[in-house]
Amino acid sequence: LNISIIGVPLDLGQSRRGVDMGPSAIRYAGAVERIEAIGHQVIDEGDIRVDMSSRGQHGDSNLKNLDEVIQANTDLAKKVAEVVERGRFPLVLGGDHSIAIGTLAGLADKYKNLGVIWYDAHADLNTAETSPSGNIHGMPLAVSIGLGHESLVNLYRDGQKVKPENVVIIGARSVDPGERELIKEKGIKVFTMHEIDRDGMTTVIENVIAYLRSRDVDGVHLSLDLDGLDPIYAPGVGTPVPGGINYRESHLAMEMLEDCGMITSVEFVEVNPTLDVKNKTGDVAVRLMGSLFGEKLL
Ligand code: ARG
Ligand code: MN
Ligand code: MN
Numbered sequence: 206l207n208i209s210i211i212g213v214p215l216d217l218g219q220s221r222r223g224v225d226m227g228p229s230a231i232r233y234a235g236a237v238e239r240i241e242a243i244g245h246q247v248i249d250e251g252d253i254r255v256d257m258s259s260r261g262q263h264g265d266s267n268l269k270n271l272d273e274v275i276q277a278n279t280d281l282a283k284k285v286a287e288v289v290e291r292g293r294f295p296l297v298l299g300g301d302h303s304i305a306i307g308t309l310a311g312l313a314d315k316y317k318n319l320g321v322i323w324y325d326a327h328a329d330l331n332t333a334e335t336s337p338s339g340n341i342h343g344m345p346l347a348v349s350i351g352l353g354h355e356s357l358v359n360l361y362r363d364g365q366k367v368k369p370e371n372v373v374i375i376g377a378r379s380v381d382p383g384e385r386e387l388i389k390e391k392g393i394k395v396f397t398m399h400e401i402d403r404d405g406m407t408t409v410i411e412n413v414i415a416y417l418r419s420r421d422v423d424g425v426h427l428s429l430d431l432d433g434l435d436p437i438y439a440p441g442v443g444t445p446v447p448g449g450i451n452y453r454e455s456h457l458a459m460e461m462l463e464d465c466g467m468i469t470s471v472e473f474v475e476v477n478p479t480l481d482v483k484n485k486t487g488d489v490a491v492r493l494m495g496s497l498f499g500e501k502l503l
């Protein structure tokens with residue numbers, strides 16, 4: 206693959222500082238070297254510029270730092286679209302999960318029937334009306350299917366970027382009441398921790414792949430929130446939830462996704478080195494990249 210790394214040092218989509226250092230932590234853990242060693246060609250495109258000058262000084266308390274989130278995501282969408290246009294594979298490093306708004310908007314230029322795998326403890330399907338926190342990182346999946354504040358929904362290009370029936374959530378274990386209703390209403394496919402425990406990760410990923418094939422998708426974006434993993438393996442995240450996906454299950458999932466050959470873009474988000482233990486979470490992100498990009502033991 207010809208991979209382009211895009212860093213997004215944005216922490217304004219949530220309320221804890223430090224996730225803006227996620228791209229540095231993942232680079233420091235050796236992302237470029239690890240992927241190049243597999244045989245891929247990598248260009249580090251650097252970071253999207255984020256305006257931090259007015260943090261917390263204005264804006265709606267149900268949509269915290271809206272202006273700054275829009276600015277960074279608009280720039281990110283342009284960059285992702287340009288990278289895809291150049292025939293390259295985007296690997297986006299967050300930053301908080303609000304950056305998925307920009308990534309998916311940029312991907313929508315090329316992919317008209319994109320599949321999305323949302324690997325996360327959360328559904329990120331809130332709107333300003335249903336959000337318990339006002340944090341935009343809890344809203345990107347809702348925005349991308351066309352629901353929420355119009356300035357987010359119409360960011361970079363107008364309207365829905367992804368069809369709700371092309372979305373699969375894996376690892377959910379913290380879902381707010383408004384999100385639960387939306388999942389039912391839109392028929393969004395969710396594999397919660399219950400399905401992972403009951404059926405095993407092998408069956409879950411087989412089902413995910415079969416489902417996305419049945420949707421006849423023209424590409425698949427993997428949006429990997431490190432809090433999808435159990436906090437034992439990924440402690441450096443702002444919204445940890447116990448009872449998560451373990452290290453081996455996560456590697457297996459990445460290996461199976463690599464084998465299916467459907468993944469066309471990836472993002473790793475929510476790595477917060479200030480909450481981490483010796484960059485453990487940045488490290489696990491890079492190890493998972495190894496499996497996802499085809500590292501083989503034998
Ligand atoms: N559901 C909660 C909220 O809306 C938590 C969201 C956490 N999202 C994340 N990307 N880590 O605030
Ligand atoms: Mn401003
Ligand atoms: Mn998330």
Ligand code: MN
Pocket residue numbers: 325326327430432433444
């Ligand atoms: Mn999450």
